[in-house]
Amino acid sequence: MSSYKSVAVVGAGRLGTHILSALAATEKISVILLSRPGSSKTAPPGVLVVPVDYTDINAVSSVFKEHKVDVVLSTLGHEGVGMQKSLADAAKLAAVKLFVPSEFGSPTHGHTVEAYKAKNEIAAHLKSLGIPSTRIYTGCFMEFLPFIASYADGKITIIGKGDAPISYTSLADIAGFVAYVLTTVPVAQLENRILRLEGDRASWNDVAKLFKASVERVESFTGKDAEMRTGLLTLFETGAGSTGWDEPNKRDGSGSEAAGSANSLWPGHHWQTIKEVHSL
Structure with missing residues (x-):
């Protein structure tokens, strides 16, 4: 049985909102949401919103101490990954028992590309502070699949052959898993572990068959988020889209x-x- 009694969530985007709701629904753990001063973010019933400057280590530490926070869980997006360093420093001062950094995607360990390198640096910082951590690899958010594959007009657009397997997990399953393990699983099975989830597994060619779509192959994407999607799908072609x-x-x-x-x-x-997620 888990001994964690209180969790502070940082980040309330698509995934963070799901996790907040799942944690609150357990009624087994106290939940607060850290938000930036002036933010209009709201939280599910039973979750207290606490405005604080993430970069103010002493202020964040005081919040953690006041609410007796055992676990800090971050779902900050790419631009906020670096802010986790000050959150970790604050967690150290407040004797937080576990830090769950913002991973929730494909495996980052050992990667040197910039987006993944930043997450590895946070993991290394947590280790240097002696704070136990849990890194959770989920693969692609299942709901985002049409966006990632540029699905439109009966066609998906990919880079490469499209045969490499990719892991997918739904937002609801990720949130439910997080809530379950933090309130049920023994601490020893979470501390300094990498947890690899997979709700479903399919290559881009498999996805095309599921959606009854044709496949267009390109060397790179153009338009909005082109650099991100080009980099991501290029990595996936190597096999790096699998959570294993x-x-x-x-x-x-x-x-x-x-x-x-x-x-x-x-x-x-x-x-x-x-x-199931896409009613195919």
Whole structure:
């Protein structure tokens, strides 16, 4: 049984909002949401919103101490990843028991590309502070699949052959998993662990069949978010879209390092599939 009694969530975007609701619904743990001063963010019933400057280490530490925070969980987006360093420093001062950094995507360990490098630096900083951490790899958010694949007019647009497997997990499953493990799973199974989830697994060619779509192959994307999508799909073509991906050894892991290996921490749960989420 988990011994965590209080969690502070930082970031209330699409995923953060789902996690807040799932945590509050357990009624087993106290939940606060840290927000930037002046933010209009709201939270589900039972969740207290606490405005604080994320870069003010002493102020954040005081919030953690006041609310007896055991767990800090961050869902900050790419631009906010670096802010987690000051949050970690504050967590150290407040004797926080566990820090869950903003991962929630494909495996970042061992990667040197800038977006992933920043997350590895946060993991290294937490280790240097001696704060136990849990990194959660989820693969792509299942709901975002049409955007990532540029699905429109019966066609998806990809880079490469499209045969490499990619992991997908729904927002509801990610949030439910987080709430379950933080309130149920023994601490020893969470501290300094990488948890690899997978709700479904499919290559781009598999996705095209599911959506009954044709496939257009390009070398790069143009338009909005072109650089991000080009970089992401180029990585996926190497196999790095699987939550079991071992970047240093360029292969999929096995056993406890396999894609979906952490699903077993939530026994009896039905993980949503691509077909279910998109009503295919």
